[in-house]
Amino acid sequence: MIDFKALEAEIKATAKKWLESGEVKFVIGYEKSPESPIARPFFAHTPEDTEKLYWGPDCINNLTLYLVEEMKKKPKKGQPPFTHAVGIVVKPCDSRTIVELMKEHMVPRERVKIIGVISEESINPDKLYLALKNVPASQRRNIRFHDAGENFRITYQGGELSVPKKELEADKCKVCVVHKAVIADVFVGTGEIEFKPDDFSDIKELEEMSEEERWKYWEQQMSRCVRCYACRDACPLCYCEECVFDREKPYRWVEKSVQVRENSFYHLVRAMHLAGRCIDCGECQRVCPMEIPIRQLNRFLIKKAKDRFKVFSGMNAEEKPMFGTYDLDDPGEEIK
Amino acid sequence: MTQENEAKDEWEPKIIGFLCNWCSYTGADLAGTSRLQYPPNIRIIKVMCSGRVNPQFILKAFQEGADGILVSGCHPGDCHYIEGNYHARRKLTLLMDLLDYMGVDSKRFQMSWVSASEGQKFAEVVTTFTNQIKEMGPQTKLRGVK
């Protein structure tokens, strides 16, 4: 059983130590406001701030998004380049993002200090809202989670309820292959790296459909996308200074209008840009207001990258990015 | 003959060919100077190397009305820039998989290796591909027309 309070205390102590010694400029973590059912990002700049840090299964955001933002900052002209380090709290999946960012030289190892939390699972906020539907809105305050074996005991203002963990588990956690950060300066919690194979059974049904059925399915999904670009903005690996979809000159790649034609171009290109890089943190799908199954696209390419090129992202910072290299023996039977 | 068949007979596929400057484009040139016959459906775009072909080019061409797309470069090991075609192979075969997964038949997108001396092969590749696309009919999905 996991004692979230104890993990939280360890996180606070580590962050405090780093801030006191000045090793890091600030620590990116989570806090819990009384109003929010799920935790939200928090930036601790002073040792006192660390009191606010929080840990629980509702720490869902992939905070590396903010790490990239910080690394992208450039000093004023004539000033020396930034060298300060940033502290960050990561779940195992998020730690894989850092590995991927290191591979792409977006985050130098010495500029990040990582608190890697060994986590069993995160919850799916949608499922949490569902579980809380009978709790009057006025009582949905101070929500806290307690591990009770098979269940989460969820306490709120003036009450508590018990929900099976399985009912709240985020989909991405069901297929997670690491349950411990793959890179960290300090590990919080106990446990060993445990690999459980991902069989991609969640996309099997789609793969086995006929071509026409599949197009029908995707056409329907694509017709719903409103191209708010939230999926792009939430992705820590979509960090280009100028995004191809925002470009007007010399050529506008995609029209503003929301139609299957433009939307499918967007989604195909977005998926290709994440091929061999996406670590399936699921942020894109989580933030989508239209519930477009974006992970199904990502996961298909994760599977193919594995089958075709034996590439599995976010595990080893020494590797080269998938499209930055090649193998003489890459398969290519399709090429006549 | 039904009306539909008539329409189909008149329809000629639009095919875009991205050919690398050093091998395939020269191969196509050779096919021309050797007076080899191949269907006129292909519109050739010269690129410096098959590695220059961004997956976006393929998707955009489909969106703008291409019925079939051919990407052709030097044989593995012969790329003028040493490794461009190996990179192209990685990117573009993965794109083929993704197109299939979206329900767009990836047979509309073909790759082939054609050297500067293979004028004959170029004519054959284009002929077979054009016939195949004729068989498949117009590409409507990514174009967004019904």
Ligand code: SF4
């Ligand atoms: S977040 Fe959803 S609706 Fe917005 S662009 Fe992405 S897929 Fe489309």
Ligand code: SF4
């Ligand atoms: S594409 Fe989605 S799942 Fe993949 S890294 Fe980006 S936000 Fe995470």
Ligand code: FES
């Ligand atoms: S120059 Fe022909 S494929 Fe690179």
